[in-house]
Every structure is written in structure tokens, then in C-alpha cells.
Amino acid sequence: MQANAKDLEAMSSPWPRIASESGEQASFERLFRAHYPAIYAHCCRIVGSRQEAEDLAQEAFLRLYRQRFAPAGEHNVRAWLYKVATNLAYNALRDERRREGRQQRAAGSTTAEEEDGDPAEATLRQDERAAVRGALAALPERQAQLLLLRHAGLSYREIGAALGVAAGSVGTLLARAQAAFERAYRRLAPEPGKEMDHEMR
Numbered sequence: 586m587q588a589n590a591k592d593l594e595a596m597s598s599p600w601p602r603i604a605s606e607s608g609e610q611a612s613f614e615r616l617f618r619a620h621y622p623a624i625y626a627h628c629c630r631i632v633g634s635r636q637e638a639e640d641l642a643q644e645a646f647l648r649l650y651r652q653r654f655a656p657a658g659e660h661n662v663r664a665w666l667y668k669v670a671t672n673l674a675y676n677a678l679r680d681e682r683r684r685e686g687r688q689q690r691a692a693g694s695t696t697a698e699e700e701d702g703d704p705a706e707a708t709l710r711q712d713e714r715a716a717v718r719g720a721l722a723a724l725p726e727r728q729a730q731l732l733l734l735r736h737a738g739l740s741y742r743e744i745g746a747a748l749g750v751a752a753g754s755v756g757t758l759l760a761r762a763q764a765a766f767e768r769a770y771r772r773l774a775p776e777p778g779k780e781m782d783h784e785m786r
Contacts, residue, residue: 620662621642624642624646624667627667627737631677632677632678637677641674641677646666649665649669661743663739664739664744668747671737679722713774715773716770716773716774720766720769721766724765725765728758728761728765732759734748735759741753741756
């Protein structure tokens, strides 16, 4: 779904000002149209389940609907949504019971693309995705948040605003998080010693 110019303008606008322009409900609907596809895809990449991603994305928007930012100052709604969605998805990822259920479902199902390809390659890709999610779940929450927000395309400034850290510190924190992720991934990778391509699947 493509966002129009008004939707794009709303992406970083403060919620109180948007609400005052054309009514709260219409404002929220514009934000939903502008952001939902990306937030849903972000959650789906983290948890690996479309149904769970839908639930998480809807919960993020429900929290936005209930949120009232302080009237003073600018609030980046896009960064706020990504932070909330990331926290929700990360918590779901760390839930041992849910993670085990996802792995069991993944072992018994493939995508249409995988069905048309080499079954061995499809199994390897599933194992790699499980290793990526396992490595993320093993990281401290702040490091996982940094990696997920950067992978979602947020700028250093947006990441800093979302996590409450100086934008100038984000690069160093990301480098540390990436190193920690690679160590965790190597412990879980399907092929010992295989390097990850640095793209979280």
C-alpha cells in the first residue's frame, strides 16, 4: 500500500497537532494507512508468523490511539510506532513457549517459493531464520532494539529519539550490538563457522 503526500507528511508530525486538524478519528486513520504496512512487515520479520505479526501491529496502533503526547515539543510518530512494535515483537520472541510453537510450525510448513525450490535449501533457510531470531532473543533488550530499528530503516536521529540516547552515540552502540549479535548467531547457525550476511531475514 502506497502512502500519499498527506500520509507521508503525517509520518513525523506530532499527534496532538494532527488531531486538531481534521478530527482525532480521521487523523488516526491517516496514520494507520501510512504506517500499518511497514509496521506489520517489521513485526513479521521479527516473529516469523503473519498472524502474530498482525496481532502485534494492531496492538501497537491501539497503544498509539490511546497515547497522548505532551502538547509541547515535536514527537516523531513513526519512530514511536517502531519502538512500540519492536518492544512488543521482541517480548513475543523471548517468550519461550511461543518461540517453541513457531519453530514447530516452521518445521512443518514452507512458503510457496520454498516449495518450488530445493527442499534442502528451504530447510537451511528456515534454520537460518530460526538462528537469527534466537540470536536476537539472546541479546540484551537495548541491543536488540538498536538492530531492529536500524534494520527497519530508521535514521540514527530517529533511533536516538526512540530509545532516549544521543544520536551521536547510536553508531557506536550499533557496532557493539552487531558484534554481540554475530557472536550469538555463530552459536546458533545451522553450519558451524558460517558467517551471516548481516541481513536479518
